[in-house]
Amino acid sequence: MALPEQRTFVLYDIVDDKTRTRISEACLDYGLVRIQYSAFAGNLNRNLRKELFLRLRTTLGREVGKLLVQPVCETDMSQVLLCENEAAPESDS
Amino acid sequence: MALPEQRTFVLYDIVDDKTRTRISEACLDYGLVRIQYSAFAGNLNRNLRKELFLRLRTTLGREVGKLLVQPVCETDMSQVLLCENEAAPESDS
Numbered sequence: 001m002a003l004p005e006q007r008t009f010v011l012y013d014i015v016d017d018k019t020r021t022r023i024s025e026a027c028l029d030y031g032l033v034r035i036q037y038s039a040f041a042g043n044l045n046r047n048l049r050k051e052l053f054l055r056l057r058t059t060l061g062r063e064v065g066k067l068l069v070q071p072v073c074e075t076d077m078s079q080v081l082l083c084e085n086e087a088a089p090e091s092d093s
Numbered sequence: 094m095a096l097p098e099q100r101t102f103v104l105y106d107i108v109d110d111k112t113r114t115r116i117s118e119a120c121l122d123y124g125l126v127r128i129q130y131s132a133f134a135g136n137l138n139r140n141l142r143k144e145l146f147l148r149l150r151t152t153l154g155r156e157v158g159k160l161l162v163q164p165v166c167e168t169d170m171s172q173v174l175l176c177e178n179e180a181a182p183e184s185d186s
Contacts, residue, residue, distance in 0.1 A: 009163070011104065013129040036106040036159055038131065046172075053174040062178060066129055069174040070102070072165055079139075081146040081162040085155060 003045035006071040008032070010040045010056070014065040022059050023067075026052065044071075096138035099164040101125070103133045103149070107158040115152050116160075119145065137164075 010027050014020040024034065030052045032042035044052065053069045060067060103120050107113040117127065123145045125135035137145065146162045153160060 009102075011129055011132055035161070036104055036131070038129070039104055039161075049172075050174065053176075057176045060176060060178065064178050064180045065176075066178070067174075067176040068128070068132075070165060071169050071172050072163060073169055076164050076166055076169060079142075079164050081143065081160075083146075083150045083153060083158075083160040085153065085157050085159070087157045 003047060005043040005045050006049075006073065007077050008042060008044045008049055009035075009068075009070045009072060010052070011068040011070070012038050012056070012066060014038075014060065014063070016063055016065075019059060019061075019063055019065070023056055026055050026059060046071075096140060098136040098138045099142075099166065100170050101135060101137045101142050102128075102161075102163045102165060103145070104161040104163070105131050105149070105159060107131075107153065107156070109156055109158075112152060112154075112156055112158070116149055119148050119152060139164075 010032060012023050014023055027040035030042070030044060030048060032040035035041045049069060049071060056067050103125060105116050107116055117133070120133035123135065123137060123141060125133035128134045142162060142164060149160050
């Protein structure tokens, strides 16, 4: 039986640019979507969540940085508070 | 009766430095702790969570940026995956 998926947030603070890029590429490989500059989110089951975390941790290695992988249940998701102000499209005038 | 508190994450992507500082000050005012460069966490009840979100949204105003306030229950908290590599202390040698 397939394991249930759960909304998962990945937050990271990585000093090195190349490592940060590899971290974001790993998140994309697991189907996550970038929600902020250093945050991704998407649905993963428990096994994939752990697998992704191990890949991220291996990618970070001994470099300075922080990784946080946090599952969030539907009840909590329903209480999220969001505000997004997009940049205005550039005008020709 | 006091409302139950819940672990709350605040994530933000803010372009303007001054506004970003004011956002982080608001998080500190509500007793949250900085866990990453643009992420705070702490325990808030539902009313305080909404109050903080309104303050953050007002602070952001019409500027470009994103705010996310996400409560996380204890069950989800117990499944968090964390990795923190601190910078080595500077050596005199």
